[in-house]
Amino acid sequence: MTQTTSTARDAFVAACRDAIGAAHVLTEPHDTAPFLTDWRRRYTGAACAVLRPGTTQEVAAIVQLANTHRVPLVPQGGNTGLAGGATPDGSGAQAVVSLARLNRIRALDPLNNTITVEAGVVLRQVQDHAREAGRLFPLSLAAEGSCTIGGNLGTNAGGTGVLRYGNTRELCLGLEVVTPQGEIWDGLRGLRKDNTGYDLRDLFIGAEGTLGIITAAVMKLHPLPAARVTALAALASPHAALDFLALAHRCAGPLLTGFELMSDFCLRLVGRHFPQMRYPFEQPHAQIVLLELSDSESEEHARALFEQMMEQAxxxxxVEDAVVAENLAQSRAFWDxxxxxxLAQAEEGLNVKHDIAVPISRVATFIEETDAEIAAAVPGARMVTFGHLGDGNLHYNVQAPEGVDARAFLAQFQAQLNRIVYESVYRxxxxxxxxxxxxQLKVDELKHYKSSVELRLMRAIKAALDPLGLMNPGKVAG
Structure with a gap:
């Protein structure tokens, strides 16, 4: 990547003031600080400016100026990412491009079941707007009150509805993107079939802003369910949870929209730091599953189907025990x-986090084998294992042993624990x-676990689309 001089950066910042208005070019430390540290507070960078364009054309103007002055750009949505992908490096040579002002809902087509939104629209606003039109936008995750659609697309976010509706990629039909040259690609087509060449849309989804800046998208909507049934089920092991998942698939089919696995320690930790959230069962159980059915027919039909399934289980x-939500408030309490x-993990102290996925059939074996390896390496380490069992995605986190300083624990064991987990995942x-x-968190792991063929293909795409290397450098493929 071409290095830029302080003179070039100053000229770039001045030109950006002319292009998008001085009020939207932030350079004072107290103004830029909220944009320079990631959500987990793992990374803090520096920037020559934080730029807040209000239209796609202004984004394009910024990118064109970045090309002229050779200034790298770091796109940012709600700044809720967990891998440092939207945080600049410490050089001060990069500029952050906040998409927060691109916050308009451009269109909603109920017959086509689509909604066209700009990148800075907060996820919950998309959900609410869809609901007002009698539709469901099913992407749901903990940060939905502050994360944005652009960030969801940039990371191909998952969430709790993947089992039924798929990742963000599966929910997107079309994109508007500013290319690394500052051109605008208008791919906002609400089509479910379009075989007219390479699928450019999928190149940008999950690329974390390294190939261009997503400015708007056409997202799929679904019919609003007539009823939902939510329950907690207690089980003896992850193997039993997998068998229960298979039973739920057989009984409920596409009505099964959520199947979340949580270890006993997870809920004990929640109860410790949030006493108002009581443990849902009288006796402890090794594993708890949170499951949800969504029915387009009726509440009676959903509950009858659910009762039949639970009777078999x-x-x-x-299933050792179960509790069914009797109303919306109880359902919300289960999801809470x-x-x-x-949040309970954060209150307990620093921990080693992992966002892994294995084939669903291998989840229980992975947990058993990796738990044993970690116990042997760090006696007393506490496992906080939870996640989306229905799609094989676990948040497999390691908390320091009781009474051990968390910061010292991380310094001593994080690298070793990461290697144990990732090698087990690979197997x-x-x-x-x-x-x-x-x-930036996992760039080195990508280099370690991706094949040389995959890495060459990724780098070839990056070089072809962004030859100057100005789009979010140092992220994803490095």
Missing amino acids: LESGL LREHIP QGGTFSAEHGVG
Whole structure:
């Protein structure tokens, strides 16, 4: 990548003031600080400016100026990423491009079941707008009140609805993108079939802004369910959870929209730091599954189907106990338990986080074998294992032993624990990054676990689209 001088950066910043308005070019430390540290506070960078364009044309103007002055750009949405993908490096040579002002919902087509939104629209606003039109936008994750559609697309976010609806990639039909040369590609086509060449859309989804800047998207909508049934089921092991998942698929088919696995320790941790959230069962159980059915017919039909499924599960011994939400408030309380696990972890102290995925059939074996390896390497380490069992994605996190200083624990064991987990994932045919992206956190792991052929193809695409290397350098493929 071409190095830029301080004079060139100053000229770039001045030109950006003319292009998008001085009020939207932030350079003072107290103004730029919120944009320079990632959500986990793992990375803090520096920037020559934080730029806040308000239109796609202004984004294009910024990119054209970046080409002229050779200034690298770091696109940023809600800054809720977990891999440092939207944080600049420490050189001060890069500029952050915040897409927060691109926050308009451009269109909603109920017959085509699509919504066209700009990159800075917050996920919950998309959900709400769809609901007002009698439609469902099914992407749902803990940060939905602050993450943006552009960031969701940039990382190909997953969330709790992947089992039924797929990742963000599966929910997107078309994109508008500013290329690394500052051109605007208008691919906002709400088509479910379009075989007219290479699938450019999928190149940009999951690329974390390294190939261009997503400015708008056409997203799929679904019919709003007539009823939802939510329950917590207690099980003896991850193997039992897998058998229960198979039973749920047989009984509920496409009505099964959520199947989340949580270890006993996860919920104990939530109860420790959020006492108002009580443990849902009278007796402890090794594993708890949060499952949800969404029915387009009726509440009665959904509950009848659910009761039939649970009767089989309890009679066969797969499920040890279960509690069913009787109303919307109880359903929300069940999901709150799941969503407070990361918050409880943060309260407990620093920990080693992993966002991994293995084939669903290998989840239980992965947990058993990797738990044993970690226990042997770090006696007393506490496993916070939870995630989307229905699609094989686990947040497989390691908390320091009780009473051990968390910072010292990380300094001593993080590299070793990462290697244990990633080698186990590799043996099971899995991936070290399921839904959080690569960012800067996992660039070295990408180089370690991707084949040389894959890496060459990725780098060839990057070089072809971004020959100057100005789009989010140092992220994803490095």
